[in-house]
Amino acid sequence: MxxxxxxxxxxxxxxxxxxxxxxxxxxxxxxxxxxxxxxRRPSEIRSLSQNRKLWPMLSDVASQQQLVIDGVAEWAGPEDWKDVFTNALRKHQRIAKGIDGGVVMLGMRTSKMRKQEFSDLIELIYAYGAENGIQWSEKALEVFGTYREVQEAA
Known part of the structure; x- marks a missing residue:
């Protein structure tokens, strides 16, 4: 099952x-x-078009911007950027004590986001991209067209 x-x-x-x-x-x-x-009401759940949009956007950011990790600028993967953006969306950072010391920043789970939260996340990533000269890939732009159509129909 x-x-x-x-x-x-x-x-x-x-x-x-x-x-x-x-x-x-x-x-x-x-x-x-x-x-x-x-x-739950189905309309409250993030849409598939939103989900398809997220990963190309995160990949574009990850390939064009370094992330400062432990005080050093380095290339980070889309998963790390997702944590950065979901923490920024929350506007309150949750910090847990690491098992062996240090700290762990806890982000939001996109799988638990409602449509509006997910829409806010995508808009936050676009704003970051505009401020930092991100060139969106063909895949991100293609999915954005579909996403925009779905948003306008909602």
Whole structure:
């Protein structure tokens, strides 16, 4: 069985059949341990077009800007830049004590972001790019066209 299942309920006529499916899946899954059932509105979840946009943008920044790490400018990967941008978006840095000393900056999880938060993150990256002369790749620009169409339709 997969790790996560999603059922979309589009109206009152859908409720009984979908809840029956949920009931059956929960009963099967409980044999392997506890389960979690979550209710949320689909429109609040980040969109696939937003997600496709993020990584080309982060790759563009990572290939054109160095990051100061431990006081030294170095080339960092898109994952490190994602942490930098999500921390900037939060406007409050969360710091944890490292296991062997030092500190660990805790970023936001993009997988947990709502559409508006994710949109704010993309706009933050664009603003950074504009201020720092980032040349967006063809892939980032292509995805941006799709992203803009989705945003305007929302």
């Amino acid at each position: 997969s790790k996560e299942l999603t059922y979309h309920i589009k109206g009152l006529g859908d409720v009984r059949s979908k809840m029956q499916l949920v009931w059956e899946m929960v009963n099967k899954a409980l044999k392997a341990g506890a389960v979690e059932v979550v209710l």
